[in-house]
Amino acid sequence: GEQDLLDRFQARIDAGEKIEPNDEMPEAYRKTLIRQMSQHAHSEIVGVYPEANWVTRAPTLRRKLQAMAKIQDEFGHGLYIYSAAETLGVSREEMVGQLLSGKAKYSSVFNYPTLNWADLAVIGWLGDGAAIMNQIPLCRCSYGPYARAMVLVCKEESFHQRQGYEAMVALMNGSPEQKAMGQDAVNRWWWPIMMMFGPHDADSPNTETGVKWKIKNFTNDELRQKFIKATVPQAKLIGIEIPDPDLRFNEETGDWEHGEIDWDEFWSVVKGQGPCNHDRITARRKAHAEGAWVLEAAQAYAAKQAARNAA
Ligand code: ACO
Numbered sequence: 001g002e003q004d005l006l007d008r009f010q011a012r013i014d015a016g017e018k019i020e021p022n023d024e025m026p027e028a029y030r031k032t033l034i035r036q037m038s039q040h041a042h043s044e045i046v047g048v049y050p051e052a053n054w055v056t057r058a059p060t061l062r063r064k065l066q067a068m069a070k071i072q073d074e075f076g077h078g079l080y081i082y083s084a085a086e087t088l089g090v091s092r093e094e095m096v097g098q099l100l101s102g103k104a105k106y107s108s109v110f111n112y113p114t115l116n117w118a119d120l121a122v123i124g125w126l127g128d129g130a131a132i133m134n135q136i137p138l139c140r141c142s143y144g145p146y147a148r149a150m151v152l153v154c155k156e157e158s159f160h161q162r163q164g165y166e167a168m169v170a171l172m173n174g175s176p177e178q179k180a181m182g183q184d185a186v187n188r189w190w191w192p193i194m195m196m197f198g199p200h201d202a203d204s205p206n207t208e209t210g211v212k213w214k215i216k217n218f219t220n221d222e223l224r225q226k227f228i229k230a231t232v233p234q235a236k237l238i239g240i241e242i243p244d245p246d247l248r249f250n251e252e253t254g255d256w257e258h259g260e261i262d263w264d265e266f267w268s269v270v271k272g273q274g275p276c277n278h279d280r281i282t283a284r285r286k287a288h289a290e291g292a293w294v295l296e297a298a299q300a301y302a303a304k305q306a307a308r309n310a311a
Pocket residue numbers: 035036039040041043044047105106107108109131134195196197198199203204205206207210216220270
């Protein structure tokens with residue numbers, strides 16, 4: 001019965017086996033994977049909007065090419081993850097419909113404005129840095145199509161992180177105004193990026209089953225900690241001060257202690273009331289409507305081909 005299936009399934013997970021689309025799986029496993037993967041795909045798609053603002057304003061041709069390449073990668077990641085999610089029996093139309101209707105969640109961090117060029121450097125360095133901290137362990141997650149998709153995604157994402165840090169290094173080696181821009185952008189993005197990792201473990205309803213089924217290999221707090229550890233020396237090297245007066249290294253535990261995250265702000269952004277939630281969804285709806293003719297043309301062409309082949 002049901003319990004037998006759960007036990008058999010757990011034994012496969014514990015043995016480190018990959019679960020493939022046609023394998024037997026508990027309904028709750030399928031559901032939570034669709035939930036996480038669709039939110040992840042939406043995040044990749046919506047994540048281009050804060051950057052798009054700066055493509056036409058990039059300071060040099062080289063920076064502009066980097067920004068365009070990165071945006072193209074991210075759309076690709078979104079489509080790749082939607083396809084991996086479709087192997088679980090949900091359609092792309094359904095997932096995209098949930099995003100357009102405002103029902104679906106996507107990463108809170110993309111609902112903040114990009115006010116100047118330094119924001120793009122910080123999004124690459126810290127935003128993509130936080131994203132890969134979370135995604136590298138997903139290359140080893142239990143669901144085969146998701147794990148395999150993450151390999152390519154992480155390679156590209158780590159390039160994004162490096163280009164962001166390199167742009168940051170350039171700013172921090174620049175004029176006093178440029179240094180101030182860099183610091184100001186970190187001041188504005190640090191806390192939204194801390195929030196990317198999600199609520200504390202004690203307040204994270206999905207962590208227990210996520211870890212049990214190896215959909216998550218680390219908890220939200222563990223990943224946040226790993227991220228702070230990796231980031232502090234990078235910040236120090238370029239003369240950036242992390243805007244958290246309570247950040248301090250605990251010699252006994254070997255961990256960084258950080259100031260309290262503003263969870264009211266976090267939940268208000270997750271629920272749609274962040275500074276840019278409305279703009280992001282509006283931009284996405286507009287792009288969807290304006291691109292509809294491409295889909296219609298492709299469908300008309302496919303129908304014609306099929307009719308020709310049948311004749
Ligand atoms: N922004 C928006 N929603 C969030 C965030 C966030 N930063 N963090 C948590 N939430 C949501 C969860 O989706 C969940 O909502 P739901 O139950 O309605 O689906 C709720 O808050 C409670 O959180 P958790 O129980 O901790 O959820 P979960 O175990 O799924 O952990 C996490 C959240 C860490 C984001 C996980 O889903 C994950 O690892 N996802 C894959 C990676 C990913 O999506 N990254 C997106 C940003 S990176 C990028 O795309 C460039």
